[in-house]
Amino acid sequence: MKDSVPTSKGGSKIKKMNFFANIFFILITISTYGVAFYQNFKNKEIYDALYMSFSDVKVIEYGSENYSTLDFVETMENGSLSEYTENLDTKTVGVQRLSYQISQDDISKEYSIDVLIEDTKKPVIKFKKNVITIYVGGSYDYKSNISSVTDQVDGALPYKSKKPEVNEKGYYTITSNLNNKKVGTYKVTVNAVDKNENVTTASYDIKVIAKPVVKKKTTKTTTTTSNKVTGSYTGPSSIDTSSAVNTAKSLLGYRYVYGGASPSTGFDCSGLIYYIYKLQGKTLARTTSGMQYNGKAVSESNMMPGDIIVWSTGRSYPTPTHVALYIGGGQMIHATNPRQGVIKSSVNGWKEGVGSNPNKIVTIRRV
Helix, strand or coil, X not given: CCCCCCCHHHHHHHHHHHHHHHHHHHHHHHHHHHHHHHHHHHHHHHHHHCEEEECCCCEEECCCCCCCHHHHEEEEECCEEEEECCCCCCCCCEEEEEEEEEEEXXXXXXXXXXXXXXXXXXXXXXXXXXXXXXXXXXXXXXXXHEEEEEECCCEXXXXXXXXXXXXXXXXXXXXXXXXXXXXXXXXXXXXXXXXXXXXXXXXXXXXXXXXXXCCCCCCCCCCHHHCCCCCCCCCCCCCCHHHHHHHHHHCCCCCECCCCEECCCEECHHHHHHHHHHHCCCCCCCCHHHHCCCCEECCHHHCCCCCEEEEECXXXXXXXXXXXXXXXXXXXXXXCCCCCCEEEEEHHHHHCCECCECCEEEEEEEC
């Protein structure tokens, strides 16, 4: 019996089917990779076309308000901003990284920039006066002459009696070489450090002067005729009257203290005049009643800046009860009461007094 052999016609048909199947697979594969390649090519084209540029200014002052991170974007091409860092912490010094994302057709490109927050503003120190005067042996509170010590962003800085030992920031200290037992000029130095280590140093002077010597009166040699408003003296004063007037103006606003005769304590009426004349090298009587005999009497019509006006207030005339320094232009400076302190007043206005009890001039003295 003979073995059966496949016909050549059936085998050829199977080979053809396998061939076309392989060709179809190859075409599908090529098509798939071709589409993917084309899509990748297009995506790269879109990605490369997405573009952002940024401002050259990337330094922001510490504490800046209402600052938008979009202000750093200078140009943007072929896309729209889809995400970005919205908040910039301007109250923290240092470098901060900002991120931006630009998108088109689901293709995104990211950019980032570094921004520096920098504090260039130093603390500000303000004094009430540049020079403070005290007597030998007197004391002075250094802080009382400080108007303010502030950081321009964070506000007032606290006082520390000494420099903190730890790495503390945001404070001010005071040092001085004051020797209140010796006549001289001494310096008070204020050193302010803000939280970002900016430092400001400023100083004012304390002038220590000798205590005035009050001479005891032995006898009164002044005649009663010299104690009149109608005094006839027309000669010059023995002091620098412009200096006396300027000193009086510099003391406006100081407080009234009974018995006071210095800026460190305050003034009563006679204490103010006594202090002003003492700085001009003249020692007057310490009381209002005593000052009516100092110098020479002048008439009101001949009154000049630097003259002393001795008053009788209310119903006390002719007893002297108040004293003032004439500064010219119909004005005088005097220490009035605890409510008003050292003020400037009109001479004529002061005469009016209260109600039916006008104030009167007892005498005008030129020293």
